[in-house]
Amino acid sequence: MTDTPDPRATPVDPDLFRSTVARLPAGVAVVVLRWRGAQHAMTASAVASVSLEPPMLMFAVHADSRIREALDDVDSWAVSVLSDAQGPTADWLASPGRPTIGQLDRVPHTPAPESGAAWLDGAAAWFDCRTAAVHSAGDHDLVVGTVVAAQQGAAGAGGLVHLRGRLHAVQG
Numbered sequence: 001m002t003d004t005p006d007p008r009a010t011p012v013d014p015d016l017f018r019s020t021v022a023r024l025p026a027g028v029a030v031v032v033l034r035w036r037g038a039q040h041a042m043t044a045s046a047v048a049s050v051s052l053e054p055p056m057l058m059f060a061v062h063a064d065s066r067i068r069e070a071l072d073d074v075d076s077w078a079v080s081v082l083s084d085a086q087g088p089t090a091d092w093l094a095s096p097g098r099p100t101i102g103q104l105d106r107v108p109h110t111p112a113p114e115s116g117a118a119w120l121d122g123a124a125a126w127f128d129c130r131t132a133a134v135h136s137a138g139d140h141d142l143v144v145g146t147v148v149a150a151q152q153g154a155a156g157a158g159g160l161v162h163l164r165g166r167l168h169a170v171q172g
Contacts, residue, residue: 028090028160028167031059032104032117033077035070039104039118042067043094045162046140047079055147057127060140066100068141075131076115077145080123084158084169089120091167114148124157126150 026045033040046060057079061068071077082090089107092098109118112128119126129145158171 022164025161025163025168028082028162029059030080030082030089030093030120030123031061031067031077032080032109032120033067033070033074034115034117035074038101039109040067040070040100041093041103041107041118043090044079047081050144055150056132056144057129057147058142058144060137060142063136063139063141071131071134071141071143076117076148077129077131077143078112078115078117078119079127079129080109080118080120081125081127081153082120082160083122083124083153084160084171086120086122086160087167087169090160112149119151122153122157124153124159126153 027047029044029047031042031044031047042061042065044059044061048058050056050058059079061071092106093103104118108121110121111117112119112126114128114130127147128149129147131143132146133144135142135144158169161168161170
């Protein structure tokens with residue numbers, strides 16, 4: 001027998017969970033989709049590769065966000081893996097209350113080849129995806145997409161990591 005308590009016996013305090021999971025470093029990306037004539041973007045730190053055959057990515061989105069609502073109408077989206085120099089962009093696109101229209105006006109970008117959603121200039125890598133499945137997961141939904149296009153950024157590009165509530169640059 002072990003002295004480890006049964007995790008089902010007592011719920012984990014949400015504040016304790018938040019501060020504990022903040023110790024798990026996570027890469028930072030921006031997810032963008034085109035909906036109702038506008039580009040909608042969000043900073044995401046829950047993005048992962050889930051399959052090589054076929055190539056698939058997933059990201060987590062808050063269940064009551066604009067992007068989650070848009071995913072009911074739009075089946076394609078783009079991911080820009082942020083470079084070490086793109087902290088201000090990550091902060092801007094994570095800001096509550098930013099305008100719905102024009103949120104990418106201050107962020108240089110080009111259209112992704114399939115979805116037409118924005119690929120942010122200067123990113124470390126880009127993906128264009130088509131939604132394959134959406135799974136409910138508590139207060140978030142997990143969006144799984146088939147990668148239909150991918151491109152690498154500059155060979156020396158670093159990355160951006162979210163750790164303990166802050167962004168940290170990682171050199172390539």
